[in-house]
Amino acid sequence: MSTVQRSPLTRKLSAFVSLSETELATLEHLHQRSRIFVAGRDLVQQGQSKQAAYILAAGWVCSYKIQRDGSRQIVDVQIPGDFLGLRSILLRTADHSFEPITDIQAVEVLAADLLDAFAQTPRLAMAVLWAASRDEAMVVEHLVGIGRRDAGARMAHFLLELGYRLALVGMGTKAGYACPLTQHHLADALGLSAVHVNRVLRQLREGGLVTFREGHVTFNNYDRLITLAEFDPGYLDQTGPLLK
């Protein structure tokens, strides 16, 4: 359903920095190899070091960390257009794992190529730094949610943020969006148990706020949900480029 003008990466970075023809060419050169991964089978193992990152072209992925005791924390969810494993390249160690939630299509970007591109077109590095900052802002917001919001507000905030991000790539509206996450995914993302996630979803549904059912999120009362979650999308804005 989404409209892809050039490539997801180009579209994403153009939102931050308007790039010249040369820069666009360099960018397009980066992603030759497009790959398919099936749902459920991890892309990169935690701890393993692989010299490639990906740009998600289609499908959903989550990045997570596993504890010794088996519990899992999902750090964030990637939707089409998002980076995958950028940090792994830079720190040269994959500090977490990636699970494709659906079958996905991703464009492979080799570490060496990316670093070369940075050297040739500095503004590209700038754009990537910018994109990385936005990703970090999302993780920070997630941290605040888990640390200081109760289960209801946490869930509301998560569903709202996801909806907002999906709307930015044409995959959602204020009415709702298709969502392939299971309740177990939600639990691992929000630091809750799967059982409690179910209860919270019921409360929100019965309260007429939002419905999560059969792979679809429906906002029944967008405004009241925003109030409950204290959702402020400021940190997600990718309004106008800083550099011309």
Add this chain to the structure above:
Amino acid sequence: MSTVQRSPLTRKLSAFVSLSETELATLEHLHQRSRIFVAGRDLVQQGQSKQAAYILAAGWVCSYKIQRDGSRQIVDVQIPGDFLGLRSILLRTADHSFEPITDIQAVEVLAADLLDAFAQTPRLAMAVLWAASRDEAMVVEHLVGIGRRDAGARMAHFLLELGYRLALVGMGTKAGYACPLTQHHLADALGLSAVHVNRVLRQLREGGLVTFREGHVTFNNYDRLITLAEFDPGYLDQTGPLLK
């Protein structure tokens, strides 16, 4: 007590990318203005947009977000050599606030100067991107801790990480370190109540693991503490430059 060869910023970035004389000069040019802030008075207000970042030269700072209901979540703690508000520059909106925990000395870096420097010396942008990635890795680890570790392990992990980072800048050892944080700071950082922080600290102390008292952290049993926290400092390593 710490040994500063050139400037904190130079030392930090050199750990990632070995910089040429020209690049070092550009870097030094960045920080002319050194400023002092007193403990307790915030540097930048949340939501406000200020076109400057800082490199912390001396003292401790924490960055946090306040909720409508007054509760606070500390996102991370900065020690000498760390960036302050880098994201604020890039996203052009301070999405959180900074509280100096002690009196601090910080070097002001203007947004415009930084962006110019990036354009002139691309490798510098690379180095900053790298440093930002390490910061993000810390936030991620923090997120996992709050989401999936109980209060004891969370505290242990926090104190260990802080010790490890302080050791990197010569301000701590495996025996312990000076720590100006109050128990209330710990509570806001770990997503706990101040009362419970006190209880957890008592347990750790009576268990012979670590002592937090009178502004000093003493590791009584470093190995057992690491086991409890499942602490793996891999994400903190700033070993050898990726680029020569």
Add this chain to the structure above:
DNA sequence: CGGTGTTTTGACCACGATCAATTCTCGTGG
């Protein structure tokens, strides 16, 4: 149709929050 995974609901429990009171420390002024 059995098998596996997701959702749903109930009963009970525990970790950590909240409320409250006391002690300690330290800086400030009488």
Add this chain to the structure above:
DNA sequence: CCACGAGAATTGATCGTGGTCAAAACACCG
């Protein structure tokens, strides 16, 4: 030098959010 007040640390008592355990209903698939 001591009295006072503000913050910080400490401890006890009680409460509630959310976890754990268990079982059933419901899917989807081979």
